[in-house]
Structure formats: C-alpha cells, structure tokens
Amino acid sequence: MSKARKRKRGRDATPGVKIYVFLLFVAGNESNSTQARGNLARLCEEHIKERHKIETVDVLKDAATAHKNNVLVTPTLILLKPLPKVTVLGNLSDTRQVLAALRLNGDQR
Amino acid sequence: MSDQKPLYGELESKMKEAEALIKVLRTHQVDAIVGERHIMLVRLKQAEENLKSSRNQLRALAANLQSVRENERAMIARELHDEFGQTLTSLQLGLSWISRMLTPRQQPLREKITSLSTLTSTMIRSVRKIARELRPGVLDELGLVKTLKSEAREFEGHTGIQCRFRTNTARAKFERLAAVAIFRIVQEALTNVARHAHASGAKIALMKRKNWLILTVNDNGKKSTKKLTYSHDSLGIVGMRERALALGGTLTINGSRNKGTTLRVRIPLPRVITGRAS
Numbered sequence: 001m002s003k004a005r006k007r008k009r010g011r012d013a014t015p016g017v018k019i020y021v022f023l024l025f026v027a028g029n030e031s032n033s034t035q036a037r038g039n040l041a042r043l044c045e046e047h048i049k050e051r052h053k054i055e056t057v058d059v060l061k062d063a064a065t066a067h068k069n070n071v072l073v074t075p076t077l078i079l080l081k082p083l084p085k086v087t088v089l090g091n092l093s094d095t096r097q098v099l100a101a102l103r104l105n106g107d108q109r
Numbered sequence: 110m111s112d113q114k115p116l117y118g119e120l121e122s123k124m125k126e127a128e129a130l131i132k133v134l135r136t137h138q139v140d141a142i143v144g145e146r147h148i149m150l151v152r153l154k155q156a157e158e159n160l161k162s163s164r165n166q167l168r169a170l171a172a173n174l175q176s177v178r179e180n181e182r183a184m185i186a187r188e189l190h191d192e193f194g195q196t197l198t199s200l201q202l203g204l205s206w207i208s209r210m211l212t213p214r215q216q217p218l219r220e221k222i223t224s225l226s227t228l229t230s231t232m233i234r235s236v237r238k239i240a241r242e243l244r245p246g247v248l249d250e251l252g253l254v255k256t257l258k259s260e261a262r263e264f265e266g267h268t269g270i271q272c273r274f275r276t277n278t279a280r281a282k283f284e285r286l287a288a289v290a291i292f293r294i295v296q297e298a299l300t301n302v303a304r305h306a307h308a309s310g311a312k313i314a315l316m317k318r319k320n321w322l323i324l325t326v327n328d329n330g331k332k333s334t335k336k337l338t339y340s341h342d343s344l345g346i347v348g349m350r351e352r353a354l355a356l357g358g359t360l361t362i363n364g365s366r367n368k369g370t371t372l373r374v375r376i377p378l379p380r381v382i383t384g385r386a387s
Contacts, residue, residue: 027150030140059141059148066143073133074141089129090138
C-alpha cells in the first residue's frame, strides 16, 4: 500500500467507529424500490448518522452486479460491512425486523 | 460429526434466505425477479387491485342482471296471469254456457264440450302455476316467511320429501329485494335437494341471531362434494352465492356422510330487515 493511500485511509476512518457499507439493489422507480430507498435512508439517518455508505444498483441498468451478488429479487439490501454479510429482502418497511437483521437494534453510537 | 457442522450452518442460512424470499413474495414487496437472462418486472399489488376491481364490476353486473331478471319475471307473471288467465276463464265460462244450451239429444257435443272445459281448467291451473313459479304473488302480498312456509309445503307435495320450516322472524318485515333473493336461494337449494341429494327429509330454517340473518337448508341425503360445490359449472350454486354476496353476506355448503348437506347463508340484518310487520 502506498504512503499516500495509507494517509487517506487514516483521514477517513475514525478509530473505533464502525462504518456500515450497504449495497441496495432496486428496479428503477418501482414502488417497493422507491420505498426501500427511502426507508434505508431514514434508518441510516436515525441510527448510524454519518457512519454509513450506501451504494444503489439499478438492476435494470446493471444486471451483472446483481448476478455477481446472487440477487434474485428487488429490492434487496446487502450489508457488506461490518462482517458478517447480511441480506435483507423487501421494501424495508418493517423497521424492527430490519434493525434486528442489520444488528442495529440498540446501536445508537 | 464436526465435518457436518458447516453444512448445517449453510443449510440454515439457505433456509432463512428461502423464508425471506417467500415472505416478500407473499407480502408483495417484490418489484422485479432477476433471472439469468431477463429481469422481469412484477407489479403484484397493481395486478391484485385490477383483479379486485374487475371482480367488483362483475359482481355489480351480476346483481344488476338478477334485478333485471326479477323485474322481467314479475312482468311476464303479471301478463300471464292477467291476459291468459282472463281469456281462459272467459273461454271456460263460454263453454259452460254452450253446455247449458244443449238439448239432451246433443249428447256427443256435450261430451266434447265437457272434455274441452276440463282441458281449459287444466290450462288455467298451469298458467297460474307458471305465473306463481315466475313470481310468487304471496311474496309481495304475504311476505317472505309465509311464502317459504308455502314453498316447503309445495315441495313436500311435489317430491314426497318431508320438508320442515322454522323461523324466529315471523313478525319481521323484509326488504323487497332481500326477500326475493332469499326466496330464490331456498328455491334453488330445494331443487338441488330434489335432484341430487336422494334425501327423505329436508329442513329450512330462517333465524335471527344477533345482527345476522341465518338461512339454513339441510337434508338427510348424500353429502355434497367439494368439487361440485366450488365448480364454476355449478351455475345454481354460483347464482346462490352471488345473491348472498349482493346482500353483503356469505354462502357455505358443508356435507357430512351421516348428516347430508347443509347450505348456510349469513346476511347482515340491516340489509334484510326493515322493521316489524304490522
């Protein structure tokens, strides 16, 4: 790893703080996909403010990434980090269950 | 055993994934199914709403058709009774007048006229019967309960199947369309008893229970099969069910080997009873 890259990583990551990295698969602006986008943004804002990174993949434009990640239906949310990886299906409207699945219940740091 | 642990873990996670997949499909939270070659957009909610809307439209159409049919039946019954009935009565009076005018020497003619008079009487009875079947006058004049009583008596007379009727709504006043619907359901149910049940007895009950009106038609014959009950070809049953649904009610048919078949219609009372008869 180059010195410059090491410095960059050092600036971004605060030691001891978990960064949540999500990959959300949606199908254009279909109703459940729109709901999933909104629900995920709200959950992140409420529970892991400024400690999250969401990458959204529209399967209608990028099917290859969906195949690579074994995504069968949309909306699908994959929590990439922190490990272990978690997959949640649906429009994320059941907040309690989604928080439990993402191991976010009680995590307000 | 230790080699099997990861396999179990893998299976468990696959099971969880499958359960989640079933759940989202059931709760209609799916927008697209991602296949190897195609991405199929699924609009389950929209499809379900469309289906619901067309079902409601069909139901409204069926209710409207029933009402049109009842009005036409009433009109034909009235025409039959008034036009044919009157003409045939006049014909019979004429024949009996001619018969009185005949001399004892015209015996063969008298016999012919008597035979024509008998034929006319039979025709008058037939016309009355057809008119009554098309639209039972007692339903309008005497009300639902007395009509059902008379229907049970007539059924027993025609078929030889003992038929009992009981009710706790004898003094209730039924809404006209509801009365017609209930009467037609009973008629159809009794026809089914006569045709299919091979029964020796039938019971009709029209009971008020809390906020519901419960109609049951029970026989002691063969049990009705599920296939027959839910088949789209059983037009009689479909018709009965549509009539019950039009009144905001439900219709169920249960069969048991020893107790025959029971048809049960449950209708919310406010849709049926408008008050007490004077």
